[in-house]
Amino acid sequence: MSMGTVWALLGAALSALLAGAGSAIGVGKAGQAAAGVVTEDPSLFSKVLILQLLPGTQGIYGLLIAFITLTNIGIMGGSADMSLHKGLLYFAACLPMAVVGLISAICQANAAVSAIGLVAKKPDQFGKAMIFPAMVETYAILALLVSILSIFGVSALA
Amino acid sequence: MSEKQYTYAVARIRAKELSLLNDAFLEQLIAAKSVSEDMALLSEKGWKGRENADKQDPLDLLSYEEEKTYDTVLSMVDDPHAFDVFLLKKDFHNLKAAVKETYAGKAFADIYVEGGTIEPEQIKEAAKSGDFSTLPDSMKEAGKKALDTLLHYHDGQLCDIIIDRACLDEIKKASDKNKNDLIKRYGELTVALADIKTAVRGAKARKDIAFFKEALAECDTLDVTRLGEAASLGTDDIYDYLENTKYKDAVEALRKSFFAFEKWCNDALMDSIRPEKAHPFTIGPLAAYILARESEISSVRMILTGKENDLPDQMIRERISRTYV
Numbered sequence: 050m051s052m053g054t055v056w057a058l059l060g061a062a063l064s065a066l067l068a069g070a071g072s073a074i075g076v077g078k079a080g081q082a083a084a085g086v087v088t089e090d091p092s093l094f095s096k097v098l099i100l101q102l103l104p105g106t107q108g109i110y111g112l113l114i115a116f117i118t119l120t121n122i123g124i125m126g127g128s129a130d131m132s133l134h135k136g137l138l139y140f141a142a143c144l145p146m147a148v149v150g151l152i153s154a155i156c157q158a159n160a161a162v163s164a165i166g167l168v169a170k171k172p173d174q175f176g177k178a179m180i181f182p183a184m185v186e187t188y189a190i191l192a193l194l195v196s197i198l199s200i201f202g203v204s205a206l207a
Numbered sequence: 208m209s210e211k212q213y214t215y216a217v218a219r220i221r222a223k224e225l226s227l228l229n230d231a232f233l234e235q236l237i238a239a240k241s242v243s244e245d246m247a248l249l250s251e252k253g254w255k256g257r258e259n260a261d262k263q264d265p266l267d268l269l270s271y272e273e274e275k276t277y278d279t280v281l282s283m284v285d286d287p288h289a290f291d292v293f294l295l296k297k298d299f300h301n302l303k304a305a306v307k308e309t310y311a312g313k314a315f316a317d318i319y320v321e322g323g324t325i326e327p328e329q330i331k332e333a334a335k336s337g338d339f340s341t342l343p344d345s346m347k348e349a350g351k352k353a354l355d356t357l358l359h360y361h362d363g364q365l366c367d368i369i370i371d372r373a374c375l376d377e378i379k380k381a382s383d384k385n386k387n388d389l390i391k392r393y394g395e396l397t398v399a400l401a402d403i404k405t406a407v408r409g410a411k412a413r414k415d416i417a418f419f420k421e422a423l424a425e426c427d428t429l430d431v432t433r434l435g436e437a438a439s440l441g442t443d444d445i446y447d448y449l450e451n452t453k454y455k456d457a458v459e460a461l462r463k464s465f466f467a468f469e470k471w472c473n474d475a476l477m478d479s480i481r482p483e484k485a486h487p488f489t490i491g492p493l494a495a496y497i498l499a500r501e502s503e504i505s506s507v508r509m510i511l512t513g514k515e516n517d518l519p520d521q522m523i524r525e526r527i528s529r530t531y532v
């Protein structure tokens with residue numbers, strides 16, 4: 050296996066790892082807040098559950114990038130040989146999702162915790178409460194798009 | 208080091224804040240015709256009192272609500288001493304009671320308050336034996352000094368000053384040591400407002416500067432030397448000094464009446480804890496909840512006492528502070 054493949058694999062691994070870790074931290078943090086609210090008012094379970102799950106999407110995006118990268122570099126079938134140059138390009142393509150995935154999941158969790166507090170006090174404001182953490186999702190989606198476009202761009206190179 | 212996070216506890220407190228009494232409900236209590244009508248309204252709001260109580264005693268109901276608040280909040284934090292700073296006043300009140308009881312040589316009924324950090328019985332025993340070594344350092348020194356002073360000069364006011372000053376110093380020290388901003392603010396505000404109260408009362412009683420040096424506790428937002436000097440000259444000098452501090456709004460209330468100033472102090476405390484509504488992780492909202500509950504319990508106590516003594520509604524209303532919610 051060439052060094053190029055090692056770098057590309059590292060990019061895929063980081064993408065799944067960092068974004069997944071961010072989501073795990075985020076869902077865990079929002080889960081604590083959700084449990085606090087449900088302790089006092091079990092009827093709010095479904096509303097706070099949706100807010101708790103919001104920081105979980107980054108983990109899915111990270112997995113998607115890792116999967117596309119693995120498919121493109123031939124690790125999941127075909128030839129896995131590539132130049133160091135191309136391997137580094139794959140690595141760079143995975144970085145947006147890896148880094149932004151980690152940071153945005155944690156930031157989104159902070160917003161979700163605040164939104165859970167809002168729902169606890171004003172359950173009828175659930176719609177508005179959901180928008181605040183959802184805004185953070187924008188940046189995770191932008192990173193996902195850049196990573197996807199970059200991976201397909203790199204794979205089209207000779 | 209960063210502050211510890213209380214995500215679960217804060218979210219739970221947010222849900223509990225819904226049951227805090229609001230201004231409209233307090234107005235309903237004031238408008239009620241009797242104490243029993245108020246008790247019925249409170250019961251509807253979940254203030255049902257102890258389960259095994261045959262007949263609901265208003266004072267017992269209030270102390271039960273206070274106990275419940277601390278039990279609930281302390282069950283959510285791992286440090287049982289996290290809110291000791293709020294309980295110091297009770298400990299020092301009990302110390303004052305114990306010293307005076309020892310001086311008088313007889314027991315008085317209902318002078319001790321429950322719910323402090325130290326059992327009243329322990330403080331009582333320490334004062335009775337004259338050995339304060341079983342108490343924390345600040346109480347040990349203040350207790351001994353107050354008892355000696357009382358036995359020597361037979362001056363109850365001097366005894367009060369020694370213990371009150373020690374209490375304020377301890378509150379300031381404990382709050383400064385705390386990492387949370389709200390608890391720091393609470394300590395500073397408590398000491399500063401107590402200093403202003405002492406200065407005004409002392410000025411009205413024409414106390415000299417030596418009195419103020421002994422009675423006023425150090426704090427960051429007031430120059431207690433200048434406040435003491437101003438107080439030794441008269442109330443107008445205190446007001447002139449306060450006009451140049453962050454407590455300038457208190458002057459109008461002080462000029463009106465002492466009750467108006469008491470209300471202003473409670474409102475200032477509620478205003479200082481209100482920013483905690485926007486903090487989702489720190490211990491601040493838990494501390495704010497305790498202070499909000501204490502404030503509403505004190506408002507209910509005032510309403511019930513007013514009703515029992517047939518005070519006009521307007522007079523009760525003027526003494527009720529703003530609520531947290």
